[in-house]
Amino acid sequence: MSRTPETVGKASATVTGTVTYRQRIALPPNAKIEVKLQDVSRADAPAMTIAEQTITADRQVPIPFSLSYDPATIIPNHSYSILARITVEDKPLFVNTTSYAVITRANPSTVEVVLEMVR
Numbered sequence: 001m002s003r004t005p006e007t008v009g010k011a012s013a014t015v016t017g018t019v020t021y022r023q024r025i026a027l028p029p030n031a032k033i034e035v036k037l038q039d040v041s042r043a044d045a046p047a048m049t050i051a052e053q054t055i056t057a058d059r060q061v062p063i064p065f066s067l068s069y070d071p072a073t074i075i076p077n078h079s080y081s082i083l084a085r086i087t088v089e090d091k092p093l094f095v096n097t098t099s100y101a102v103i104t105r106a107n108p109s110t111v112e113v114v115l116e117m118v119r
Contacts, residue, residue, distance in 0.1 A: 013071040015051075015102050017111040018062035019084045021094050031057040032087050035065045035113070037102070041078040050080070057086075062112070076104055084113045092118045 019033050033055040038047035051067040065084075074080070080103045086094040094115035101107040 013069055013074075013109075015067045015069070015082065015109050015111070016065065017082070017100075017113060018064050019086070019113045019115060020062040021086075021115040021117065023117055027057045027060055027086065028088055029057070030088055031093065033057060033063050033065070034085050034087065035067060036083040037067045037069055038081055038083055039075075039078050040081045040099075041075075047081070047083070050074075074103060078104060080104055080107075082111055082113055084115060086115060094118065 015037050019035060034052065035055070036052040037050045039050060040047045050073055051069040053065055053067055055063060055065065057063065067082075079101060082096070082100040082102055084096050084100075085092050094117055096113055097116045098114070100111045100113050102109060102111055
């Protein structure tokens with residue numbers, strides 16, 4: 001599996017998990033899995049990406065991910081969430097429609113993200 005992690009700041013903590021979906025279809029060989037750790041605290045502003053990873057699928061789901069981030073960028077009273085999607089030729093095939101809260105407010109640092117097929 002080819003992975004390209006991108007982080008902001010010095011990374012020394014991680015959010016891990018898997019990306020999966022319920023449909024019984026195989027991922028095409030050119031599928032890409034994009035996973036982002038985002039600060040979603042401000043309702044009046046776009047989410048701020050803290051860390052992201054792009055994975056080239058060379059296997060089927062569940063696909064593991066690991067997002068490294070600098071814990072100094074985490075504000076305890078903010079809300080953080082995982083955003084994931086699977087694309088083929090930059091077109092969304094699966095996206096998450098459920099919020100997956102992580103890190104703060106007694107939320108875990110490991111999650112299973114279940115995606116929904118884009119219709």
